[in-house]
Each structure stands twice: as C-alpha cells, then as structure tokens.
Amino acid sequence: MKPIIYNGNNELIVAYKNDFIKSVLDKYSVRLKKNLSGSGIRSLWYHEKENTLLVTHLYGSRVHLINLTTGKMRYHNFHSKTVRHVYVHNNEIISASWDGTIRVVDFYTLKQRLVLTDAGMGRSPQSATARIGNKDYVFGVSYDSDLNPLCRSNSVRKWDLKDGTVEGVITQTGEHLSTLSSAECVVYNGYLYTISDSGYLTVFDAESGEWLKESFIPRCLRSLIVVKEHNCLLVTDQDGYIHRYDLELMEFTYYLQCHLSDVTSIVQFPLQPDIVASSSFDGSVKIMSLPYLEELSAITTKNSLWSCILKKNILLAGGYEDEILIYDASDPKNCILLGKMCVFDDSYAVCPENSRQFFTDCIDNFEVISLETAEPITGKNSEYLLNTSNSQTILYDMFGLPDESFNLIGQSKNFFAQLPGSSRENLQNL
Amino acid sequence: MEKKAHFSDYYPLFLDIRDFKKRDNPLPSEPFIEGTSSQPDFPGESIQTSRDKENLEDLIIQSGLNGLSPFQTMILLIKSVFEGHAYLTANLLPDDLCKREIIENHGSDHSLVSSFYENLLLYTDGLKEAFQLLDQSGSKKSVIGFESMLYFILSNQLWMFPVSVLAGFDIKMFSNLSSKKAEIYRLNFELSSIMASRHGFIKGIDDTNEQYKARFRIYVLKIGSKEQVIKQLISKLAIANDPEVKSAEDLERKYFNFLINVQSGSSPAPRRSNQKPVFSDNYDNESSEEVEYRLRQLYRSISKNCRESHITTDPNSSLHELDDFFIQANHIYNRQTSDASDVLIQQSELLEILLKVVIYRKNQGLLISFTDFTSGKMMNYKGRPDPEKLLDLARQLDNKIGALMLINHTSFKAKHIADEELAEIHVKYLKQELVFLDERISELISEIDEVIHAKLNLV
Numbered sequence: 001m002k003p004i005i006y007n008g009n010n011e012l013i014v015a016y017k018n019d020f021i022k023s024v025l026d027k028y029s030v031r032l033k034k035n036l037s038g039s040g041i042r043s044l045w046y047h048e049k050e051n052t053l054l055v056t057h058l059y060g061s062r063v064h065l066i067n068l069t070t071g072k073m074r075y076h077n078f079h080s081k082t083v084r085h086v087y088v089h090n091n092e093i094i095s096a097s098w099d100g101t102i103r104v105v106d107f108y109t110l111k112q113r114l115v116l117t118d119a120g121m122g123r124s125p126q127s128a129t130a131r132i133g134n135k136d137y138v139f140g141v142s143y144d145s146d147l148n149p150l151c152r153s154n155s156v157r158k159w160d161l162k163d164g165t166v167e168g169v170i171t172q173t174g175e176h177l178s179t180l181s182s183a184e185c186v187v188y189n190g191y192l193y194t195i196s197d198s199g200y201l202t203v204f205d206a207e208s209g210e211w212l213k214e215s216f217i218p219r220c221l222r223s224l225i226v227v228k229e230h231n232c233l234l235v236t237d238q239d240g241y242i243h244r245y246d247l248e249l250m251e252f253t254y255y256l257q258c259h260l261s262d263v264t265s266i267v268q269f270p271l272q273p274d275i276v277a278s279s280s281f282d283g284s285v286k287i288m289s290l291p292y293l294e295e296l297s298a299i300t301t302k303n304s305l306w307s308c309i310l311k312k313n314i315l316l317a318g319g320y321e322d323e324i325l326i327y328d329a330s331d332p333k334n335c336i337l338l339g340k341m342c343v344f345d346d347s348y349a350v351c352p353e354n355s356r357q358f359f360t361d362c363i364d365n366f367e368v369i370s371l372e373t374a375e376p377i378t379g380k381n382s383e384y385l386l387n388t389s390n391s392q393t394i395l396y397d398m399f400g401l402p403d404e405s406f407n408l409i410g411q412s413k414n415f416f417a418q419l420p421g422s423s424r425e426n427l428q429n430l
Numbered sequence: 431m432e433k434k435a436h437f438s439d440y441y442p443l444f445l446d447i448r449d450f451k452k453r454d455n456p457l458p459s460e461p462f463i464e465g466t467s468s469q470p471d472f473p474g475e476s477i478q479t480s481r482d483k484e485n486l487e488d489l490i491i492q493s494g495l496n497g498l499s500p501f502q503t504m505i506l507l508i509k510s511v512f513e514g515h516a517y518l519t520a521n522l523l524p525d526d527l528c529k530r531e532i533i534e535n536h537g538s539d540h541s542l543v544s545s546f547y548e549n550l551l552l553y554t555d556g557l558k559e560a561f562q563l564l565d566q567s568g569s570k571k572s573v574i575g576f577e578s579m580l581y582f583i584l585s586n587q588l589w590m591f592p593v594s595v596l597a598g599f600d601i602k603m604f605s606n607l608s609s610k611k612a613e614i615y616r617l618n619f620e621l622s623s624i625m626a627s628r629h630g631f632i633k634g635i636d637d638t639n640e641q642y643k644a645r646f647r648i649y650v651l652k653i654g655s656k657e658q659v660i661k662q663l664i665s666k667l668a669i670a671n672d673p674e675v676k677s678a679e680d681l682e683r684k685y686f687n688f689l690i691n692v693q694s695g696s697s698p699a700p701r702r703s704n705q706k707p708v709f710s711d712n713y714d715n716e717s718s719e720e721v722e723y724r725l726r727q728l729y730r731s732i733s734k735n736c737r738e739s740h741i742t743t744d745p746n747s748s749l750h751e752l753d754d755f756f757i758q759a760n761h762i763y764n765r766q767t768s769d770a771s772d773v774l775i776q777q778s779e780l781l782e783i784l785l786k787v788v789i790y791r792k793n794q795g796l797l798i799s800f801t802d803f804t805s806g807k808m809m810n811y812k813g814r815p816d817p818e819k820l821l822d823l824a825r826q827l828d829n830k831i832g833a834l835m836l837i838n839h840t841s842f843k844a845k846h847i848a849d850e851e852l853a854e855i856h857v858k859y860l861k862q863e864l865v866f867l868d869e870r871i872s873e874l875i876s877e878i879d880e881v882i883h884a885k886l887n888l889v
Binding site: 019024069402 | 660841
C-alpha cells in the first residue's frame, strides 16, 4: 500500500479538480427520478463505532445499514412487516416490528441469531436492552390487544438475550385511550419504566418484575428518554406535550406543549447534554434546552416526522416523505439544512443542498437535465455526467470525515482555487 | 493498451501433480536442482489431470505413493478444495488460476483468497474427513490438531506455494496442542482473513490505476505535469507575498532556496534503521517483535531468491523479472509505516512477492531457497490478538482503503476503463481539463507578476 503521507498541496489539487468538475456540470442539473417511490422513514439509529446509519421504512420490512465510511449499503429482510424500532447492542442489531417479533441479527454477518416472540405477542413498536446482574436482557413492548380483544392494554416481555427465553410478561397499566396505539419502555438503574397510550407511566423492578409505582396523565404517551444529567425522564405524548418525570421523586413535575401534534421522538444532543431535539407529526423539529424545554430553534418541514437522531452535531429527521433531512446542528440556535438522504429498497442517495453533485450507490436513481434545453440527457453522455457528479466526498461533507485518513482527500467545499482573489491567509500557510 | 506482466501468485494442483508424476523417484526434500527440470508447464495438460484427481482419497493415495509428507498431502487437499471453490464461485478452471492473481479482487468485493477464507466452514468437514484418512494411514496415531494445522497453513498462505518446497514442515508440530495455543492459531487465521480481503482491495486500486494510466496515458501525463506546475506556482505565489520579497530577483532567489529545501527534505531515510514498528495499539510487544522478525525473514527470502539480480550485470539477461521483484520488495520493506495496519499490509505484500518469486523460479527450473521461511518459529504469533482489536484493525484498514479509493478516484476510473463509449467521452473531458489547467496556470503567473509589480511600485 502506498504510504499515506500527507502533502499539503494535495488539498489544493483536489480543489482545482473540484473547480473543473463544477465547470463541466455548470451546464446541467441532476435530480432524482420522479418515478422512484420510497417507503417513508420510520426509525433511524446511528452506530458510532462502525460509522453506520441504520434506517427502517414505514412501508417496507428491511433494516438498512449504510456505512458512512465506505458508502456501501447492506440490509436484512427477516421481518415481514414494517420495522418500528432498531438499534445496535453489542454488535447485534435488535429490531422490533409490526410482524409481532423482535429479532437479533449479527451486525457484521447479518445472520439472524434469535427471534423473540410468542403466540400472544402483537405488533411490537419498540424494545430496550439492559444488563441485569451478569446477563443481558431485551425488554420488548407489544400491542397484545391486537390479538386478544380481552386485553385492554399493552405488554412488556423480558427475554434473556443469550438464548431468547422469556423470563416474564408485564401488562402495562390502564386501558387504551386512543385507537392509535403507542408504548415504549426504558431500563435505568435497575428500574423498568414503561409508558403507554393509557396515560400511565409505570415503574417496575427490572430484575423481579415487581410493580413499584405508577403515575397518570390523561394523554396517550408516545416516547421517552432518560436524561441522566438531570436525573429525569422526558416523556412525549400524542397531543404535542413533553412531560418531565423526576426519577428521584418518581413523579411528573413539569410539562410543556412544544408541538401541535404527536411528538414521535425525542433525543438528547450527545455533545451538549442540556439540549434535546424532538420530532413531530406537525412537521417540525424543536431544539430545546433543559430543564424547562426552552425553545432554542425550530426546524419546519413539509413532512410528518417519525424519527430524529443526532450523529454528533448532525441532526437527521425522517417521516412519511421518503427523505431524511440532514441538518448541521452545531449551533442549536441556528440549524442549517445540509441536504437530504433518500433510502430506497436497494439503494440510497445523498443530495446536498445547492450542489450539482450527489452521492449514490446506484446512478440509475438520477437523471441529468440540460439547462439549455430543459430536457433530460440520455445515453452514455448522461451516464458519464452522472459518474462525474457522483462523489463520495459528498458523504463526508454531510456527515464528517470518518477519521484522519480522510484528511488527505480534502473536502469539496474547500475551494482555494478561485484565483485571483483567493484568501492570502491560506496561501501564506503553505 | 499495454498490459502489465503477469506473475502467478498460486501454484495449482495440476502442476504439483505433474511435478511428482514426472519424477521416477519419490519427491526429495531438497528443492529442484538448477537446469534439470523440464520446460515450464503448458496449460493444456492441466484439465485432464485435474479431472483425474477430483477424489480427495485418490489424492491421498497418490501422495503417499510419491513419498509426500502428511503436511504436503494436506497442502494438496487444500488446493483441491480451493480449486473447487474457484470453479463454483467464479467459474474458473485451474488453468485460469495461473493467468490471474488470486489475491486481487479484480473489481469485485472479494478476491478468491478472501472468499475462500470466508467460506472455509463449508469445506472444513470434508477436509477433516480426508485428513482423518491421512492420519490413519500414518505409522503412528497421535492427536494432531487438524483445525490448528489448517489455520496455520491458511494464515501463512503455504497452500499457494509449490508443494515441493514445503517438505521441511512436520505435522507433529500440531500434535497435542493446548486449547490456548489452538485459539491463537484460530485468531491468527482471523487476522489473515482480514488482511487477505483488504490486500485484495488495495491491489485492485493499484491495478485500476495502472490500467487507467495505460488507457489514457498521454492525458494522465500532461495533467500530472500541469498539476505539478500549479503546485509550484502556488508555492511561488505564497513566497511572493512574503514581506521580505521586494523584487523579482528576491522572489527567484527565495523560490530557488525553497525548492532546494523541498528536494533535500524529500529523500526518506532507510526505514529499517530508524523506525520501530508501531504495533502496540493492537498487539503486545512480543508480537510486534515477531512481526518485525517475520518481515526481515520475508525480505531475506525474497533477496536470496533474487540472487541473480545481485550478481548479473548482463542487460540482456532473461531473468530481469527478478530485478523487478527485488526492487519492489526493497521498496515495500523500506517504506515508512505509521501503525499496525500499515505493517501488516507490508507483510502481506512481501509474502505475495515471495510467492511470485518462488513460483517464477519453479517454472523456470531455478534453485529455490526456502529454508528461512520454513523455520516454524517465525510463522506464528505467540501474542494473542484480541477479537475486539481485530475488528478495530479491520476498521482502520477499511478507512485507509476508503481514503485511497477516493484519492485515486478508483470507482470513476474503473468505469472508464471498462466501457469504450465512456472512455471516448472521457477523452473529450480530459482535453477540456487540460485547457482548464492552462487557464489556471496563466492566472497564477499573472497574479505573481501583479504582486511583484505592486511591490516594485511601492519601492
């Protein structure tokens, strides 16, 4: 392998190449083909160690893994219905689906190891993993009333992650307040916290399953996260409210209506733990500071959003539309739209804002339009221009460089080459 | 388009069988004596021989009759299985394996070697059964660790060499192994599996570059030189902006000094004299010393097997390929490395050259020096690679390969090598790029002149 010795002028040559590409593409525009139908975005997860984004669809059953270093996409298709929640635990993908199963699949080989289900288990919207004692467990939520009309609430099952044996089934408190089911759970400090569309937040001992306490809000509770730094849970509901539950007092202490509709997810900024972001069916993402959910900024989209996550300071949000919107949230008060990512069944594309370049693993997703004639270019000319426009550096522009090896390639936004008039400072740094 | 010279990195089964069929006596433990072997093989012989030898049991019997050691027989069994794998997965016959490098991935996601290693589980049971037949046919039953021996052979790519050079290995080194030792063999195989796939990618990048350069040679050269001119002009412009530069003469003098400094700083010191292997992030110190030792031994083996290049001064020598091998090995051995992944790639590359040199010498009927490489000590790391750290290593390598592919525009180049129409369109844009670069060069020259004139006006 040739040694990777950084030559300071390499970045400038990259910039000149980018300038040339820009001049070639000036006469054309590229766009995603209109007949591509996506499947809506349901769940997002970022696996930091492998720099991989996991994506599931509203109307598809695949779990997609997009490696943001290599640009390659893989997927598994073990579920038969939409996958509502996905995450990675100890190099295994754990996914909960409306097919009534939670599946454990090896991250690297995509071989399925466990199928967690039983005869009475209904649609599963979410699961959580916790270590209790010297064992790992999966706590899986399910809408068992789908299968059993006598069952008026939701359930949480506890599985041993080693061999998939069920160690307990907990029935959540209360009855459904809405026809739109919702429930989640989380395990923290040995306690299992479950919320439900019954309005109840119930606390159990995670090891024994003993009921400990419940609190009631007359709303359909949707989603929850633990905020360790404030020793609280943040719980969202279907009416746009976010509630704060104090873990020490074990009661709700505060709430605020942050959205106009269902608050579908809430996440904490990994680098700024006092800041959270929430997504909603009202199409907005709100960035708020703790402890009182003071709004720092709001992102408005045309899309009813199901999920938002953060990859360091990059915020991703997706929902009923096929696009995952990507924002630079390094300044939470001023989030800048970087572009969008579309994930199809067999391929994906990343399109930065205001750029003629893109990145995709399949150029057939795109077409080239001549700016002069407003007509699509076809044939080999089109293929050539698409190959030229297709640049993996776009991936790094949007998501950051994977590691220091990639400093060598420069970034497409570093246009040093516009001489005369280039920044003298940059030149003097040579 | 000129093609680069091809040297095989795999000695197929049919050639091994042909070798021991030719001899009246059982295969000796010494290597071939120079000048006594027949002409290099012709591919046409191979197919019939391979069909005759499909049955592993037959192979064991034949090996026994021809005096091959159990270790050598094991090598033949692995080759047989590999060639079956190559046929099933890539529709390649043994003839074809002589004509392409099996380490390289040839544009796909896997090389033949890496796909074989990844699918090893499919073949292990069959090999084990065959091995048990072999073991029973030996004079004394002992507990030979089959998997450990298999991992050892695969980790060190011994199965790719001509079997005749491997007479020095004794199967007994795998007898009565502790579970800890067996685990080390397994993890070493995992490591070599990681290296095999990444090495294939890197070779693929190099091969794409070579093909691209050959295809668009003139434009690549012209663009390369214009880029060099731009780099120099940018440096010159920066110097021109230096407050100490007040005239064109000052600029030329400073720029000349700058070039001298760049030139004198660019010659790297010989690597091995002043560089310690950077290995502690993945391995303990004992392992890093072993790897260093192994690199030296590989280099020495290659050097000894390129002895003609050290002593021959005849420019018309028919063995100039040995010069190329030695130069490559020298370059790789003295290359600077920054971390464990660099060192391991270095090792893979040297092993590949050794393979090619040995096979070349075998085909040319030349003496082969292999004793340095057969001392068992150097072939196995005592240190225990941590499975988690193996994943880190794989990630590190993937990042480097990703960066290399981007720097080299590998995906883009590959498309324009393969497709004639795209290549024609590409030529059109390469011409445009030349014009573009000329314009940038003119702008830079003008800017430098403006800066100097502005300074002169001030004075």
